[in-house]
Amino acid sequence: MSPVQFAHEPLPARIKRKARALLGPMALFLKGFVQHPAMVGALVPSSQRTIRRVLSPVDWGNCRVFVEYGPGVGTFCRPVLERLRRDGVLIVIDTNPDFIAYLQATIRDSRFSAVLGSAADVVDIVAAHGFDHADHVLSGLPFSTLPPGVGPAIMAATRRVLRPGGAFLVYQYTTHARQMMAGYFERIDRGFEPVNLPPCVISWGWKG
Numbered sequence: 001m002s003p004v005q006f007a008h009e010p011l012p013a014r015i016k017r018k019a020r021a022l023l024g025p026m027a028l029f030l031k032g033f034v035q036h037p038a039m040v041g042a043l044v045p046s047s048q049r050t051i052r053r054v055l056s057p058v059d060w061g062n063c064r065v066f067v068e069y070g071p072g073v074g075t076f077c078r079p080v081l082e083r084l085r086r087d088g089v090l091i092v093i094d095t096n097p098d099f100i101a102y103l104q105a106t107i108r109d110s111r112f113s114a115v116l117g118s119a120a121d122v123v124d125i126v127a128a129h130g131f132d133h134a135d136h137v138l139s140g141l142p143f144s145t146l147p148p149g150v151g152p153a154i155m156a157a158t159r160r161v162l163r164p165g166g167a168f169l170v171y172q173y174t175t176h177a178r179q180m181m182a183g184y185f186e187r188i189d190r191g192f193e194p195v196n197l198p199p200c201v202i203s204w205g206w207k208g
């Protein structure tokens with residue numbers, strides 16, 4: 001249905017359509033959690049306040065290559081695309097094929113690329129897109145419940161792929177990721193967002 005058709009839509013139908021549009025991704029996210037609780041690690045997507053706070057230190061004018069780990073149903077993807085330069089790229093990496101298929105079907109933007117794979121392979125994935133580094137990397141990964149060894153492998157690969165001056169932007173429900181980041185990043189800025197389910201610990205790890 002085109003936006004012109006929506007203008008004549010009766011109110012109850014409009015409410016139902018909006019509810020369906022909202023519940024679609026929420027239901028997919030919940031299904032992902034039920035099937036892979038340790039990999040998804042959250043019952044609902046991040047809040048708008050969390051999105052704004054996590055992205056707040058990014059200098060978008062100097063950001064060409066932005067990578068996101070664990071996009072889920074794309075809570076951060078649209079806000080990142082709204083801020084990203086016209087010649088920028090957003091590469092998102094997730095291990096869940098349902099999430100990747102959903103993102104590929106719903107986000108139509110030539111700057112966007114959704115890759116089925118592990119964040120541990122970020123160096124190769126960024127290289128496959130024709131770049132030798134990322135300006136910033138964002139992560140919603142549940143580091144505390146990932147299989148043994150995966151967290152440190154992702155930290156090391158992230159440090160390798162970031163340009164000097166780039167940041168690893170991490171939000172999690174515990175300080176687990178922040179403790180792990182200390183071994184890989186020179187400076188870690190700290191934040192906390194209470195308006196999130198559950199409240200969320202934010203860490204910005206800067207390289208160089």
Ligand SMILES: C[S@@+](CC[C@H](N)C(=O)[O-])C[C@H]1O[C@@H](n2cnc3c(N)ncnc32)[C@H](O)[C@@H]1O
Nearest residue numbers: 042045046070071072075094095096118119140
């Ligand atoms: C907490 S959810 C993401 C929430 C979402 N970014 C948001 O803001 O609502 C964690 C995501 O990490 C993904 N994931 C888990 N392990 C991964 C890995 N090794 N590489 C990439 N994605 C992974 C899961 O499939 C899931 O989509």
